[in-house]
Amino acid sequence: MNLTPNLTSFVMHFGEMGSRWGFNRTVGQMYALLVISAEPLTANDIAETLNISRGNVSMGLKELQSWQLVQVSHQPGDRKDYFRAIGSIWDMAKRVMEERRKREIDPTLSLLRDVLLDKPSNSQEQHAQQRLQEIHDLLESVTKWTNELQRLSPDNLNTLLKLSSGVGKVLDMKDKFIGKEERKESR
Amino acid sequence: MNLTPNLTSFVMHFGEMGSRWGFNRTVGQMYALLVISAEPLTANDIAETLNISRGNVSMGLKELQSWQLVQVSHQPGDRKDYFRAIGSIWDMAKRVMEERRKREIDPTLSLLRDVLLDKPSNSQEQHAQQRLQEIHDLLESVTKWTNELQRLSPDNLNTLLKLSSGVGKVLDMKDKFIGKEERKESR
DNA sequence: TATAATTTTCAGAAATTACTGAAACTTCAA
DNA sequence: TTGAAGTTTCAGTAATTTCTGAAAATTATA
Numbered sequence: 116m117n118l119t120p121n122l123t124s125f126v127m128h129f130g131e132m133g134s135r136w137g138f139n140r141t142v143g144q145m146y147a148l149l150v151i152s153a154e155p156l157t158a159n160d161i162a163e164t165l166n167i168s169r170g171n172v173s174m175g176l177k178e179l180q181s182w183q184l185v186q187v188s189h190q191p192g193d194r195k196d197y198f199r200a201i202g203s204i205w206d207m208a209k210r211v212m213e214e215r216r217k218r219e220i221d222p223t224l225s226l227l228r229d230v231l232l233d234k235p236s237n238s239q240e241q242h243a244q245q246r247l248q249e250i251h252d253l254l255e256s257v258t259k260w261t262n263e264l265q266r267l268s269p270d271n272l273n274t275l276l277k278l279s280s281g282v283g284k285v286l287d288m289k290d291k292f293i294g295k296e297e298r299k300e301s302r
Numbered sequence: 303m304n305l306t307p308n309l310t311s312f313v314m315h316f317g318e319m320g321s322r323w324g325f326n327r328t329v330g331q332m333y334a335l336l337v338i339s340a341e342p343l344t345a346n347d348i349a350e351t352l353n354i355s356r357g358n359v360s361m362g363l364k365e366l367q368s369w370q371l372v373q374v375s376h377q378p379g380d381r382k383d384y385f386r387a388i389g390s391i392w393d394m395a396k397r398v399m400e401e402r403r404k405r406e407i408d409p410t411l412s413l414l415r416d417v418l419l420d421k422p423s424n425s426q427e428q429h430a431q432q433r434l435q436e437i438h439d440l441l442e443s444v445t446k447w448t449n450e451l452q453r454l455s456p457d458n459l460n461t462l463l464k465l466s467s468g469v470g471k472v473l474d475m476k477d478k479f480i481g482k483e484e485r486k487e488s489r
Numbered sequence: 490t491a492t493a494a495t496t497t498t499c500a501g502a503a504a505t506t507a508c509t510g511a512a513a514c515t516t517c518a519a
Numbered sequence: 520t521t522g523a524a525g526t527t528t529c530a531g532t533a534a535t536t537t538c539t540g541a542a543a544a545t546t547a548t549a
Binding site: 118119121122124125128129132135136137150151152153203204208218219222223226227230233236237238239240242243246247249250253256257259260262263264266267271275276277282 | 305306308309311312315316319322323324337338339340390391395405406409410413414417420423424425426427429430433434436437440443444447450451454462463464466467469470
């Protein structure tokens with residue numbers, strides 16, 4: 116397959132950025148390619164278009180599948196595997212959020228929990244634990260948020276994102292609302 | 303300086319995670335060390351405690367300063383530089399968010415803007431641009447959100463984080479509320 | 490200004506990570 | 520079964536990143 120210069124530069128750029136997003140250059144390129152492609156592609160299409168080895172493509176696709184960012188599909192009467200990027204932009208965003216949480220936050224959270232179980236044995240530990248507790252609490256809140264976001268419908272996600280300049284407003288709403296809800300519930 | 307086993311394991315863990323968070327192992331360890339330390343440390347303290355070379359510490363501290371995560375300070379009558387992690391957990395969280403946005407989102411956003419300026423020259427580009435437009439819009443919203451979050455006081459950030467499980471509720475109510483607010487404002 | 494204390498730089502070594510391509514494996518159809 | 524079409528694996532190599540340590544630079548003090 117041949118890409119226009121414009122699209123090539125996007126694909127290459129995504130490769131460069133790849134490392135900052137947690138996968139390597141070629142995986143980034145492969146994903147970009149799949150995202151912009153109207154049709155599903157075979158591993159060979161990808162290897163050719165990007166000029167990388169067939170073996171590398173196989174490994175890269177495995178990685179992308181582990182992120183649940185690409186899906187295999189098949190064409191009738193053709194036994195090759197065809198790959199495409201999963202669903203909507205929201206699906207992608209959710210998956211990336213989820214995977215990064217798993218890789219970047221969960222392990223630390225679990226270590227922190229362990230460390231915080233021990234009683235501090237001296238003033239150095241005493242002080243350290245205070246900081247670690249703060250980090251723990253923050254990460255735990257972030258985790259809750261991402262869980263919550265996972266559950267929202269695309270519609271609500273959209274609303275929430277567009278609401279940005281209204282974070283202040285959201286906070287205001289919360290007071291009134293939560294207040295109301297709680298009063299209602301406790302009645 | 304000597305760390306208890308517990309703290310050592312935290313520092314080492316932070317090193318391992320470092321790469322997932324955008325800096326290398328030793329930079330991660332250095333930061334962890336500074337975060338849990340009650341007193342500011344000299345570059346030599348750090349090199350000794352972590353068993354890494356003085357030169358490496360110097361480069362690492364530069365990196366951490368570029369993230370604005372550590373500050374230099376001085377002790378009267380001592381010309382050594384002392385380093386400490388910046389302020390509160392919120393300061394840290396904000397800085398990390400900000401830096402990651404700069405490194406992970408901004409460059410892509412700017413490339414996307416460029417690519418989207420060109421009129422699609424064929425149906426391949428046509429389709430690609432649609433997807434790119436979606437990605438662009440999403441990233442732009444995320445950017446706005448992070449800007450908004452930067453401005454919030456620790457108090458409000460706290461409230462917002464704690465709100466997580468209520469996001470759904472708030473969104474449901476949103477229509478009524480935004481309606482109400484706007485009516486109020488336009489009066 | 491000289492020198493001692495401290496920090497930074499950077500060339501090369503070490504460690505890590507990514508990539509290739511040929512061989513092994515799997516799957517399907519005849 | 521056999522073999523053709525396709526995929527995966529993985530040992531070895533290439534590329535990249537990180538780290539060291541000695542030399543250069545900086546800064547304060549006498």
